[in-house]
Amino acid sequence: MRLVLVQLRAELRRVAGNGEQLLLTLGIPVLLLVFFSLVDVLPTDTAEPIDFLAPGILALATMSTAMVSLGIGTGFERSYHVLKRLGTTPLGRPRLIAAKIGSVIAVEIVQFAVLIPVAFALGWDPDSPNWLLAVACVVAGTIAFAGIGLTLAGRLPGEINLAAQNGLYLVLLLLGGMVIPFAELPGPIRAVAHALPSGALADVLRDSLSTAGTQPTQSWIVLAIWAVVTPLLAARLFRWD
Amino acid sequence: MTAVEVDRLTVRHGELLAVDAISFTAEAGQVTTVLGPNGAGKTSTIEVCEGYRRPTKGTVRILGLDPAAHQRRLSESMGVMLQEGGVYPGSAVLETVRHYAALYGKGADPVALVEAVGLTSRSKATWRRLSGGERQRLSLALALAAQPEVAFLDEPTSGVDINGRDAIRGIIRGLASNGCAVVLATHELDEAERLADRMVIIDHGTLVADGTLAELRKGHDEIRFRSDPGLDLRALAAATGIVASEVGVDEYVIDAPPQPRLMAQLGDWLAGAGHPLHELRGGGQRLEDVFRRLTRGDQA
Numbered sequence: 161m162r163l164v165l166v167q168l169r170a171e172l173r174r175v176a177g178n179g180e181q182l183l184l185t186l187g188i189p190v191l192l193l194v195f196f197s198l199v200d201v202l203p204t205d206t207a208e209p210i211d212f213l214a215p216g217i218l219a220l221a222t223m224s225t226a227m228v229s230l231g232i233g234t235g236f237e238r239s240y241h242v243l244k245r246l247g248t249t250p251l252g253r254p255r256l257i258a259a260k261i262g263s264v265i266a267v268e269i270v271q272f273a274v275l276i277p278v279a280f281a282l283g284w285d286p287d288s289p290n291w292l293l294a295v296a297c298v299v300a301g302t303i304a305f306a307g308i309g310l311t312l313a314g315r316l317p318g319e320i321n322l323a324a325q326n327g328l329y330l331v332l333l334l335l336g337g338m339v340i341p342f343a344e345l346p347g348p349i350r351a352v353a354h355a356l357p358s359g360a361l362a363d364v365l366r367d368s369l370s371t372a373g374t375q376p377t378q379s380w381i382v383l384a385i386w387a388v389v390t391p392l393l394a395a396r397l398f399r400w401d
Numbered sequence: 402m403t404a405v406e407v408d409r410l411t412v413r414h415g416e417l418l419a420v421d422a423i424s425f426t427a428e429a430g431q432v433t434t435v436l437g438p439n440g441a442g443k444t445s446t447i448e449v450c451e452g453y454r455r456p457t458k459g460t461v462r463i464l465g466l467d468p469a470a471h472q473r474r475l476s477e478s479m480g481v482m483l484q485e486g487g488v489y490p491g492s493a494v495l496e497t498v499r500h501y502a503a504l505y506g507k508g509a510d511p512v513a514l515v516e517a518v519g520l521t522s523r524s525k526a527t528w529r530r531l532s533g534g535e536r537q538r539l540s541l542a543l544a545l546a547a548q549p550e551v552a553f554l555d556e557p558t559s560g561v562d563i564n565g566r567d568a569i570r571g572i573i574r575g576l577a578s579n580g581c582a583v584v585l586a587t588h589e590l591d592e593a594e595r596l597a598d599r600m601v602i603i604d605h606g607t608l609v610a611d612g613t614l615a616e617l618r619k620g621h622d623e624i625r626f627r628s629d630p631g632l633d634l635r636a637l638a639a640a641t642g643i644v645a646s647e648v649g650v651d652e653y654v655i656d657a658p659p660q661p662r663l664m665a666q667l668g669d670w671l672a673g674a675g676h677p678l679h680e681l682r683g684g685g686q687r688l689e690d691v692f693r694r695l696t697r698g699d700q701a
Contacts, residue, residue, distance in 0.1 A: 166503045177491060237489065245487030245543070248451060249504040252473045401453070 163251050167259035172266060174233065181229045184329075185267055189221045189275055192339060197282040202339065211286070214279040215369045216338035218294075219301065219362040221271040223332060226264050226302040231309025231325045234260070239318030244401040253400070264302060286369045293368035300387045301361035307390025308357070314398030332358035354378065357386040402429040404464055404551050404582030405450060411458035412445045412606075419445040422459065423608040425601045429550070432573060432583040434593040437603035438696055443586045444484070446603065447553050450584065451481055463551055477505070480549030480581075482540045484556050488528040494539055495524035501546040509546045518542045519568050533560030541569060551582045558592055570596060594688045604696040618685030621694070624655040624664060627679040628671055636674070641666045651679070659683020 175181055196202050197210040237243050246256055312324050334340060335349060336358025342350050353359045363379035405427035412420040420442040427433035437443045448454040449461050452468035452475060461468060463475055488497055499511040515524050518538040523531065531539065537560060544552055557573065558566045573596055577583050587593055593600060600617060602610040610617050630651045638644055643666060645655045657663060664683060671678050686694070 162506070163504060166500070170500050173496075174489065174491070240489060241483055241486035242489050244453070245481070245483055246504075247453070247472075248476055248479065248481035249501065249547075250473060250476045250506070251504050252476075 164258045168262045171263035185224045193217045210282045210284045214284045215366040216362045220338045222301045225267045227305035227309035228325045228329045231313045235313035235321035236318045289369045297364045304357045304386035307394045310394035337362040404429045406462040409459035413457040421606040429582045431598035433599045434597040435586045435601045441603045442606040478550040480544035480547040480552040482544040482554040490529035501543045505547045507548045514542045534565045554585045590688045609695045621686045622658040624683045626681045628676045
């Protein structure tokens with residue numbers, strides 16, 4: 161446990177000292193939440209845009225941290241042989257992974273501690289929310305996105321991984337029902353969007369926090385599949401050096 | 402005490418046979434250098450010893466343990482210096498050493514380690530701001546944080562200036578004198594000659610020599626001298642029976658033990674022919690020549 165805490169401290173220091181990651185994990189979600197709440201340009205079906213946006217932005221924050229931030233950081237660590245060197249210490253891989261999971265959870269707690277009050281301040285009024293279910297959604301989403309992030313990080317060179325993670329982030333953001341409702345997407349794209357982890361997470365979060373999910377059962381199944389398949393894929397494909 | 406035992410180690414990378422049934426040992430309290438040309442199989446051998454790679458055949462024991470099966474246990478006693486990288490570019494010197502000292506948990510003082518490798522004035526500098534030599538020193542400090550019983554150091558003085566090299570050599574010597582088995586992979590012959598108690602030379606994946614420098618030189622005495630370029634070596638042979646060969650612009654080698662009579666004959670002939678004698682050295686072959694002889698003339 162001592163070694164996990166030592167490594168966790170190093171991971172958190174690195175995240176806190178990395179301006180780009182802070183922008184990605186906190187700046188962009190807060191900006192999107194505030195902007196689209198105040199500027200009513202999104203074709204949401206809800207009376208207040210914030211009721212649609214808040215769960216979607218929480219899903220976006222989960223994706224930013226668990227996939228992009230973790231994936232880019234780990235990819236560069238692999239390219240810089242940091243993982244190889246850490247492998248020579250008593251830390252070992254299981255503790256390194258535990259520290260990384262701890263770091264993702266800690267960042268998500270900070271994100272939600274900022275985003276949820278901001279959403280309430282912007283008028284978010286969730287209709288009979290099931291917070292426990294929402295936590296389960298975030299856990300499943302975190303596992304699914306971390307699996308994607310680590311799969312890319314474990315195979316691609318640092319710079320290519322950076323581009324791939326950012327590109328995927330944009331695609332999943334636009335098609336994932338986080339900010340733009342599924343109903344606004346063209347038919348074939350909508351079907352694909354429902355099968356994406358971002359779409360599934362946004363949908364189940366929206367359902368658990370406001371009973372406004374469009375296909376919650378199907379989305380739970382989709383999210384569960386991603387949460388099982390991507391970590392297995394990462395475990396199989398990840399190269400430490 | 403034998404700290405590293407490599408027995409008929411074979412490593413294959415797909416079709417490529419990187420290491421072919423090599424065996425050697427490294428003793429505690431000694432510096433053992435693994436020398437070889439680029440691509441000889443040094444890194445593959447060291448990586449198996451460090452537990453990164455499993456052998457295709459053969460066995461390796463570090464402190465009596467299989468490094469692949471007991472990597473975590475061995476990591477507590479093993480210091481590793483990678484050839485390059487291994488530190489996040491944004492990490493500062495002291496912060497990084499502090500992190501690794503905490504991971505090893507052996508009470509190594511990070512400030513003292515940074516001072517030992519001569520980076521005190523750079524303790525707040527990040528990895529990306531360090532010169533090549535400073536990075537090597539930081540890497541060495543991270544290996545020292547383990548307070549190791551066995552240290553694997555890959556090209557520890559590569560890119561380091563002369564003063565830095567002296568400091569690093571001193572630290573490596575200190576490690577060995579404290580009982581650590583130091584295994585140093587290098588292609589720098591000067592480094593090996595200055596540090597090694599024992600040398601293991603690998604070429605094309607096979608072991609071509611294993612012993613002290615004196616043992617490697619044994620039976621290969623020579624006389625080496627410098628004079629005018631283009632000496633008439635046929636005339637020298639005809640007059641004295643000495644067979645010499647020109648190995649440089651004005652450098653000559655006689656493949657024979659440095660007997661005083663022979664050296665006097667050479668001096669007389671040069672004087673008689675009106676040639677100067679700039680330099681005269683007799684004895685064992687230089688490591689460079691031992692290395693060339695053993696590695697089929699490949700460059701280190």
